[in-house]
Amino acid sequence: MRGKPVFLTLLMVLGFAFFARPVLAHYLWLNPDNYFPAVGSTVSIGIGWGHTYPADRHDDTVPEERFENIVALDPDGQEVPLGKVSTAEYRLKIEKAGAYIVTARIKSGFKTLTPEGRKWGNKQEVADAVKCINFHLEARAVLLAGADTSGIRLTGQTLELRPLNELSSLKSGDKLAVELLYEGKPLAGTAINATYAGYVDPNAPQPAAKGHHHAYHYPVSAVTDGQGRAELPLDTAGYWLLMFSHKPPYPDPAVCDACMYNMTFTCEVR
Secondary structure, three states: OOHHHHHHHHHHHHHHHHHHOHHHOOEEEEEEOOOOOOOOOEEEEEEEEEOOOOOOOOOOOOOOOOEEEEEEEOOOOOEEOOEEEEOOEEEEEOOOOEEEEEEEEEOOEEEEEEOOEEEEOOOOOOOOOOEEEEEEEEEEEEEEEOOOHHHOOOOOOOEEEEEOOOHHHOOOOEEEEEEEEEOOEEOOOOEEEEEEOOOOOOOOOOOOOOOOOOOOOOOEEEEOOOOOEEEEEEOOOEEEEEEEEEOOEOOOOOOOOEEEEEEEEEEEEO
């Protein structure tokens, strides 16, 4: 009889960890080969996927069956076509000056913790459900073709980050001011973690093999204020990945317990 309460307690702990460890969740991000392209040029945009942000900006291969789409908006807010090289690479022709906004997303779905481990499906689809999460993974990047960031617009992502200062003049040691919005409204009290390509966490005991990652510490973190704003000191030149999550309750607790929005924004510090 004593074993059952202990087992249930263990499941409760695992359920809490299931929600409290964003480090173990995959992130999706965008890898443009040029954040400041000239008009008339073509930008190659790679799809980043995984847990860490290595020097080459490629941690793992995005599963083709899980990738949903990638969309580019021109400076006038019109969708422009992307040439597909593969599921992990696309090409964008820069036809005019201004800010191009590129977003991508993975197919959303449900994962449920059970005594046998995590399984695909919601609480009504999986037997012996302990905790369920409805996940959403998206990415965003801004390409500036001979213009500042004043033309950057929102794209309607549920959880969306907008830079507030000029990305084109961002230098090592500057602070990047951002605004975080959930369903179009400022999101306060939310952590934004940032790392640069090739950063090595000094607290990790050793490099982890792909798919087996240690708890990760970020070189830069900030929490949004009451207006959903924060400043991130980016003190290293190179490519930066900003990561942020929000976990509101799922609308129907009989189906799932919570939503999880894992979003990213990438930029370059020159």
